[in-house]
Amino acid sequence: MIKAIEYPFTEEKTRGLRVGDTVSLSGRVCTGRDRLHQFLAEGGTCPVSLRDGAMYHCGPVVMQEGGKWVVRAAGPTTSIREEPYMADLIKSLGLRVIVGKGGMGEATRLACRDHGCVYLQTVGGAAALLAACIERVDGVHFLAEFGSTEAMWELHLRDLIAVVTMDARGHSLHRTVQRKTRKALNELLGE
Template sequence: MEYRLNLPVEKEEIEKIRAGDIIYITGTVVTARDEAHKMAIEKHERGEELPLNFSEVAIYHCGPIVKKENEEWKIVAAGPTTSSRMELFEYEFIKRFGTKIIIGKGGMGAKTADACRKFKSVYTAFTGGAAVLAVNSIKKVKNVFWLEELGMPEALWVLEVENFGPLTVTIDAYGRNLTEEVKNRARKIAEKIEF
């Protein structure tokens, strides 16, 4: 199935989506790599105020290339970064903040699949190497947070997007993890091959 979603999404919308489905999203997407995940969790633990409500946005594992033109930030390239780097933080991030859609590449592991199942979220894959395609769906940079502390690739870039995708759902809200299924099938086939 294919879905076009407007952010923020409700739990009921997420529960309709299954692993293997394709989604396109319109609304606010925030880039966050490992350092931003870590900082958000640490600030939350200390009771500090966060710059935005992570439950109302999609999180994109991305370190964009950004330039300033006429006092406005412009995204030059915004391809996904390898999501396995965020596996250490993603369960806690989803649990604490209620993020419903995570976007990245390369899949995520059992802890993230468990978080998606428990807290009704999905992990989606955007095609690696398609950084310019992503830019075409980004309408504007709405804001940036933690730029000074973390630098350009690790900062929280708040993006207004329209029909951002295609995003393949590889972990659904029931914990089905397509990436792990493919790895397991490949492993079984490899065991049967004689060298």
């Protein structure tokens, strides 16, 4: 069963999710990658409020068509690169949803638990499918400073499908799979 969640992503909504749940995400999300995370972590001012908001680890392909921004491709990027910054940003900005791929580390897992945030994994590389879930672009920040890929794009989504892989109860599916597969690896190396 798919659970639909819509912006604003209040703590009540995020605390109701568990690892393994499939969710369909709608409403406002902002993209952010390496440059933005580092900028914000070093004390830069966030141009929009991310309280009860969602951060999408994504560098989209965006074209200007007829005076409007159109997103042509928008799959997730590897989230673990933002691990040094994520926990602090969850706390300071009031983020409730992170969307990306590959999962995140211990600091983020604990920050999710302590501040009612969830991490959603979506299909890496599925850029066309995910771009089709973007209804419109509401704005862009740092376009000149960071370039198109690293800019902060304000997107309005309709039904982006993802799986909860880190929940607000401290569970991480990434950690579980890593432990299970470590056992399998040890068996294979023992042969």
